[in-house]
Amino acid sequence: MSDNVPAQAEKAKTSIFGFFKNGVEYKWIALSNVIIATMMGTVNGSIILISLPAIFNGISINPLTSFQYLLWLLMGYGIVTATLLLTFGRLSDMYGRARIFKLGFLIFTIGSVLLYLTPGTGDEGAIELIVFRLLQAVGGAMFMANSAAILTDAFPPSERGKALGLNMVAVLSGQFIGLILGGVLAVYDWRLVFLVSVPFAVVGTIWSYLKLREVSFRAPKAKVDILGNITFVAGLVLLLIGVTYGLMPYENDPMGWSSPWVIASLAIGFLLLIMFPVIESRVESPMFRLELFKIRAFSYANIANLVSAIARGGVMFMLILLLQGIWLPLHGYSYESTPLWAGIYMLPLTVGFIVAAPVSGMLSDRYGPRWIATGGMLIVTLSFLLLAWMPYDFEYWQFALALFIMGAGNGMFGSPNSASIMSSVPPDERGVASGMMSTLMNTANTASMAIFFTIVIVGITNSFPAAMASSLASLGAAELAPILSSIPPTGALFAAFLGYNPVSSILAGLPPSIVSAIPASTISALESSTWFPSTLAEAFMPSLRLSFYIGAILCAIAAILSAMRGERYIHEVHAKSREASP
Known part of the structure; x- marks a missing residue:
């Protein structure tokens, strides 16, 4: 990196924070673009959780005998985004974050339209849905890889926590809006579940092409890390496919962990991922910047994020199972109505997050992220323990309180932790840093679902x-x-x-x-x-409680890692202090 990077970055900021002719500051335009993308992606991710019965009925397929389609519709999106985030993060540093972000909007829109128009039925229709959803995931990976970097470029260090906090509110709000929308729309027509994101996708595409600008400090043009890309994508895909099919029945076994194909997929995937950092340490232009882990704030915040994502990734699914399969029917709700009511009864989680995320982001801007994020993880640890101690026929206010505490704790952790990661890296590395952060989180979320699935299925x-x-x-x-x-x-x-x-x-x-x-x-x-x-x-609760205890342990570990990040580290500030020192 050249010696004049700080001066160029400061000059870029002067233009970034200027006003457009219409009087709207660019940072708010950038935030609006990112929030539209975030809401669209998260609504799309959760809406399918609730509406799967209607979707499977709509394409005339029995979900209880088509377990593989069910898993791919649930987990395929996460597999694709996890494997592509790093690549798109690095490409955005080289060719422009706004350019990749806009293209992601367009591809996501095309995927949404194709899902709405799905022509087939039966197995053919299920495969078409999966393929179109994977196409959606490619577009989603493009804007997910750049969202945090675009906000970090657009907002000064004193406001980054607030901006990322508002975006984190959009993340969880979108998840629960998706749950409720899925329950409502599926009653009328399963295709509306996919059509609902199209207007937002079209508006977001037009808005981003009209207003989003290239304001980031570009990394020097470099060769694309072909060997690293192939190794990482192949390793992660094989690993996640092995995990996915390990959850499916194999011959006379209820799960497929003994399948030679699953064992081979997991073994080769692990081997390739072990080789990946070795390759990245030797190639000329690595996609995964290992040297960033030398920055203490970056490394500990990312590892804490990884561990916490493993803890919380499968929680929503487990809570929906508890509500839809046990608690709601026991309290007189028909099976047909449980998807909608499960989304409604989980709203305290969203409320807790919405209350805590923007406040913690603003506080972290003033006092630093270390103890706010650490306190958030300790609160989430408590919420896991509260859930583990509840009977299956609980009083709802107890459940709602535990959800609110969990949402508040995750809100306290999420935005300060993201701001800590993104502020700690040089401006020309923010795209790859954002991609690394999102890759670790998405991989952990997918692995978490597989881990909790395995625990519950073995117990049952x-x-x-x-x-x-x-x-x-x-x-x-x-x-x-x-x-x-x-x-x-x-x-x-x-x-x-x-x-x-x-x-x-x-x-x-x-x-x-x-x-x-x-x-x-x-x-x-x-x-x-x-x-x-x-x-x-009787069969479900012991394994569910075990998964909650494991979640509590992981969150406690994440709290320790969060505390180990050290005091606030902002790259621009430290770069200036190094220049000023003799």
């Missing part, structure tokens, strides 16, 4: 048959145990998630001679909204 596999037999015996219907025990653990888990009572479909498939021999009172009890949730809870 071991406990569900016994819980089923005991519950049937209490009804005087022990003879049905061999029949109803045929429900696979993954089928029971996803029946809960998708808002189905699998008992009804199994009884409907039995020969009339068997059904007629079952007392009507027994059939009524089995098909009620309480029997299956209560039976599932």
Whole structure:
């Protein structure tokens, strides 16, 4: 980097923070572009969680026998974004952040339109949905890789925490708006679930092309790190595909961890990822700037972010399972209505985040991010413990309080931590730094879902048959145990998630001679909204509590790492002090 970088960066700031002819400061234009992209991406990510039953019905496919499509629709988006963020982050440093950001908007819009127009049905329709969603993910990776860098370029150090805090509010708000929108729109037409993002995508594309400018300090043109890109993408894809298929049944096993293809995929993926830092330390223009980890604030903040993302990545999914599959049916809600009400009942998490994120961002601008972010992780640790100590038939105010505390803690951690990472690097490295931060977080989120899935599925596999037999015996219907025990653990888990009572479909498939021999009172009890949730809870809750305890431990570790980052480090300030020193 040349010696005149600070002077050029300061000169760039003078033009950045000037007013347009219309009187709007550029920093607010940049923030509006980023927030539109953030809201659009996060709404798109969560809306599908709620609307999957309607989507699968719309393309005429049985979700309980199409587990692989379910997993790819849930996890495919995260796999693609995790593998591409680093590449787009580095390219944006070389060719312009605004350029890559705008192109991401356009590709995302095309993917959204294609999802709405999905022509196929059955397996063909499911594959088309997955492909179009992966295309969406390419566009999402382009603007996700640049969002934090664009805000860091546009806002001075004294306001970065506030700007990133507002963007973090958009992240969680979008997730929960998606949950509620998915529940409402799926009632009318499953295609509306994908159409709803198109107007925002079109507006965002036009707005970014009209107003977003190249104001960043460009990195010198360099060769694209082809070897590093191939190694990283192949390693991460193989690893995440192995994890995904490890969650699927294999032959007579409820999960596929013993599959030779899964073992080979995981082994090769790990090997390639181990080779990646070695390659990056030797190539001329690495995509992953290992030297940035020499900056204490950058390294500890990123590692704390990684660990906390593993803790929280699968939490939303687990909480939706708890609400949709157990608590809401036990409290009189029909299975068809549980997706919408699950989104509504999780709103305290959003409220806590919205309250804490902008306030903590502004406080970190004034007092530094170290202890605010650390305190946030300690609060999240407490919320995990509160959730682990609750019974499955909890009082809602207790659950809402735990969610609010979790949202507030994550809000306290998120924006100061992001500001700490982005402020610690040179201006011409912000694109790759943003890509590194997002890559670590997205990889951790996908891994987290796989980890929590595995814990829960293993627990249900071991406990569900016994819980089923005991519950049937209490009804005087022990003879049905061999029949109803045929429900696979993954089928029971996803029946809960998708808002189905699998008992009804199994009884409907039995020969009339068997059904007629079952007392009507027994059939009524089995098909009620309480029997299956209560039976599932006995097998589900021990593993769910274990996942919450693991989340608490990980958040406590993240708090320690956060405290180890040291005092506030702003690259521009330290660069000037080094210049001023003799």
